[in-house]
Amino acid sequence: MRSNPERRLALIDAAIEVLAKEGARGLTFRAVDKEAAVPPGTASNYFANRDDLFTQVGGRIYERLLPDEATIARGREGVQDETRYAELMHELVARISAFNSGYLALLELRLESTRRPELRAVLTKRIREDIDANIAYRAASGLPGDSTSVVLLYLALNWLIVERLTLPDIFTEQEVRELVEAAVRRALNA
């Protein structure tokens, strides 16, 4: 088992692209090698087996989907009002739509986790933490709305992103914008 950290990271990021492009079943050592443009056999040396590969990707994918620290810091400063919150949500949808393959890869991982307990454990932990962080953030911001509102917003935005990424013709850009705003409005009125 090799341990060059940059290379490992490059392989994992390549694996995310493969997941998005080829699906979970297409995530093989060889495909990762090719995507990362390293000699065949390399991924084999960095991951014990496919299960290990899935688990490591599961640990990494969430880092790539979350905003970077600068964005988080910007989110925390300035007035915390409804307009600001709506801005943040638009930013979230835009960011994820931009890193398209990351979200698709996460969906693939979710489905795959049906068959891989280890992966499921990793994802459950990460996602539960993210939800809790969102709830805490909302509570700290002083904006109205309880944790149920936060979760409902989370639910709606997630599926909206799925819809955009998988069947883009279901909703127009315009409808998506309106839906995000309506969701935020409702989340803050309860």
Added chain:
Amino acid sequence: MRSNPERRLALIDAAIEVLAKEGARGLTFRAVDKEAAVPPGTASNYFANRDDLFTQVGGRIYERLLPDEATIARGREGVQDETRYAELMHELVARISAFNSGYLALLELRLESTRRPELRAVLTKRIREDIDANIAYRAASGLPGDSTSVVLLYLALNWLIVERLTLPDIFTEQEVRELVEAAVRRALNA
């Protein structure tokens, strides 16, 4: 190309199970044969190629997820108030959770449709129709709430089902019930 309709249907339903169990990439003629317990080569005779198989499954899956006609009829009778509507939504979540593999298969198809234009066209059509039907139903019922409310409810419930099916430990049964009710309440208050 063979044309025994029952056999074709049996193969398609077997394909749905395969999709849920093995993922989109695992959907091969041979796997379908095995799942349907028919001799190897049969699926090959019923579908021109994998693309054809995907498209036919895409056309069928939605029928299996929708309530049967009896349920629909029951939904339309009786008083149409908020309590009734909430009941229907609970029924929906329960029904889909029960036919677990159908929904997972649909998710697989959505992801696969990223790579298959024909499949995407079929799914887009079906799902758009379903959303429109929901909007029309709500409008006809005389309950409060505009189409945005209906769609937001649709979004939230869909992701809630995803969450339940893929990472069941994220929300407890209790939380799921509360979320469904909160979502319905908000959808009817706007």
Added chain:
DNA sequence: AACGTAGTACTACAGGCGGAGTGGTGTCAA
């Protein structure tokens, strides 16, 4: 009632693709 025909079920096979895993060799740095 016997026969022929068409459509379907089943079986078998040829050919190919792609992946896992491993061992060996080269290379660089401590």
Added chain:
DNA sequence: TTGACACCACTCCGCCTGTAGTACTACGTT
């Protein structure tokens, strides 16, 4: 000099597709 890693090559294996060929069944014809 030694150890860790990059790179390369090779073998083994499993699975899939597509098709050809055979057997069966039902139905229509005479």
